[in-house]
């Protein structure tokens with residue numbers, strides 16, 4: 001997570017204001033962004049494409065909220081957790097998981113946050129709360145005033161464990177601003193804003209769109225592809241101790257040798273290709289061959305190699321740090337996740353093992 005006090009302009013991502021007024025942003029709704037094929041979109045009639053970028057039209061289908069939410073109406077926002085990187089896809093690959101953060105919010109005379117999960121008990125209960133700050137700053141970005149809200153939050157997502165809790169909170173905050181200020185942002189616009197706060201599009205992309213995603217930032221642009229054809233069963237080994245993403249990014253090098261970068265990129269490409277053609281052994285090999293971050297972060301996660309061995313013995317085809325760690329993501333062939341998780345539970349002590357599914361829908365909101 002990027003510090004929220006940092007100016008947004010300093011971060012990467014597509015600048016929503018640079019593109020024009022709020023009105024223009026709203027009329028752009030449903031338009032493919034740079035890098036996506038308009039002709040493919042037309043040919044598919046707005047359906048999600050089998051391979052390649054998901055059409056914004058399809059992504060937005062089902063949205064029922066028209067304008068800003070009124071006093072007395074309660075907005076419900078449900079955001080999935082995510083696991084980033086999948087090994088070599090550093091700051092780019094992500095997968096949405098069926099663990100959720102749920103926010104209910106309505107207009108109130110003052111900001112008030114009610115934590116409904118024990119893990120959230122220590123956070124500010126007023127507008128200083130991270131989710132509220134994101135909502136306020138998103139509204140400011142679009143030159144709108146965010147109304148004060150009564151917000152209740154519950155979450156199954158372990159905090160600071162590499163499961164994208166900060167990205168889920170950011171996505172929820174952006175959604176609050178979108179709905180209570182009537183911003184009418186497309187999912188791609190929400191991604192650009194969320195990426196500015198988070199600093200990388202992998203977790204936010206997965207939380208917003210669901211599925212397995214490939215995100216990239218090129219200058220001001222944030223592009224995202226949802227890979228519907230990539231399927232696997234994710235198993236997460238979650239230790240008791242926290243590791244802040246910021247701490248885990250501090251151990252990474254600031255520059256990387258050219259040859260090593262070429263190799264690191266090839267490994268990431270090969271992982272995606274292997275996942276797409278279901279070559280599980282090759283996918284597992286590439287997850288372990290990451291050069292971007294795991295070699296530097298292993299020292300922060302001393303149980304990583306032992307767990308890697310036990311997960312493979314238990315039937316997983318691949319193992320990687322989940323996001324910045326310390327949780328470990330183990331991948332099993334579709335349908336084999338529960339069996340692998342059960343074997344891992346017998347072999348490991350002191351860690352919680354979650355047998356999960358890929359969340360295919362991403363963030364959803366409705367008036368309840």
Ligand SMILES: Nc1ncnc2c1ncn2[C@@H]1O[C@H](COP(=O)(O)OP(=O)(O)O)[C@@H](O)[C@H]1O
Nearest residue numbers: 001130159160161162163164165166169244245
């Ligand atoms: N629901 C939430 N409410 C307030 N702050 C949150 C919430 N979820 C996450 N955060 C903030 O994000 C931090 C964890 O972010 P980070 O270090 O990026 O780890 P991760 O995203 O892997 O869980 C928490 O310590 C907290 O400051």
Ligand SMILES: N[C@@H](CCOP(=O)(O)O)C(=O)O
Nearest residue numbers: 084091162163164245323324
């Ligand atoms: N690409 C980022 C992902 C951080 O994910 P998180 O779940 O640990 O916040 C990184 O590897 O730093």
